[in-house]
Amino acid sequence: MTPPSFTVIGTPFSTFTRTITLALTHKGITFNQVRVVPHSDTAYEHHPFGFLPTLVIHELNGQKVDLKLRESQAIARYIDRVGPEPTLTIADGDGLTVVAEQMWEFVSFVGAYGFPAVEKGVVKPRVAATDQGTLSDAEIRRTIAPAVAQLRAFLDKIEAHMSPEGYVFGEKLSWADLFLYPLLADLRAIPEGEILSPRLVGWMDKMDQLDAVEKTRADTLSVGARPP
Numbered sequence: 001m002t003p004p005s006f007t008v009i010g011t012p013f014s015t016f017t018r019t020i021t022l023a024l025t026h027k028g029i030t031f032n033q034v035r036v037v038p039h040s041d042t043a044y045e046h047h048p049f050g051f052l053p054t055l056v057i058h059e060l061n062g063q064k065v066d067l068k069l070r071e072s073q074a075i076a077r078y079i080d081r082v083g084p085e086p087t088l089t090i091a092d093g094d095g096l097t098v099v100a101e102q103m104w105e106f107v108s109f110v111g112a113y114g115f116p117a118v119e120k121g122v123v124k125p126r127v128a129a130t131d132q133g134t135l136s137d138a139e140i141r142r143t144i145a146p147a148v149a150q151l152r153a154f155l156d157k158i159e160a161h162m163s164p165e166g167y168v169f170g171e172k173l174s175w176a177d178l179f180l181y182p183l184l185a186d187l188r189a190i191p192e193g194e195i196l197s198p199r200l201v202g203w204m205d206k207m208d209q210l211d212a213v214e215k216t217r218a219d220t221l222s223v224g225a226r227p228p
């Protein structure tokens with residue numbers, strides 16, 4: 001059997017890595033995964049700043065290359081080129097958009113503002129405090145209250161850019177959904193998941209039905225796992 005043409009460098013616990021494995025799985029593109037944490041030796045061997053994920057492209061035009069492609073939005077564009085169907089892009093006018101590039105705008109909102117608000121501000125401190133076991137739930141809530149307020153603001157703003165029903169841009173699943181889902185799946189797994197609005201909860205229920213979501217769930221924080 002021919003080995004997969006791609007290797008994803010990154011633990012399933014990494015939300016950006018899950019976005020990439022979600023897309024590859026959804027498009028039926030086979031890959032190997034090297035489950036390492038950020039700033040590990042392997043992460044630095046593949047990414048100049050030790051971040052996750054990296055996509056290693058083993059072959060290009062019949063030539064063995066082992067090309068390292070970093071940064072999830074660059075990887076997403078490459079995946080769209082090698083596996084255009086099923087599409088993860090949208091058309092002008094889908095959902096609340098006027099031009100299709102607003103999907104990348106949404107993706108950038110999620111990466112630049114959502115990741116810090118969800119993971120750095122709330123999920124990681126909550127999980128670290130819970131695992132440490134020294135603070136009560138009320139004390140943890142007090143400690144992270146300012147970050148939760150910021151997270152609420154992020155969620156309100158992101159929801160205002162979503163179609164009122166269906167996926168982020170209505171009927172079509174897109175990269176916007178695949179970037180947002182891993183973050184909110186982690187959030188839903190901690191007590192602060194209670195701030196998710198009915199629209200976001202309903203959207204997550206819809207996402208949960210995707211085969212790719214089911215197949216990439218193991219070893220994520222959303223099911224209580226810890227890295228790698």
Ligand SMILES: N[C@@H](CCC(=O)N[C@@H](CS)C(=O)NCC(=O)O)C(=O)O
Pocket residue numbers: 013014015016017038039050051052053070071072073111115
């Ligand atoms: N701009 C990067 C961000 C990726 C990123 O933040 N990955 C996280 C793991 S989910 C990471 O490696 N974090 C290391 C750190 O924050 O130092 C991308 O889009 O790929």
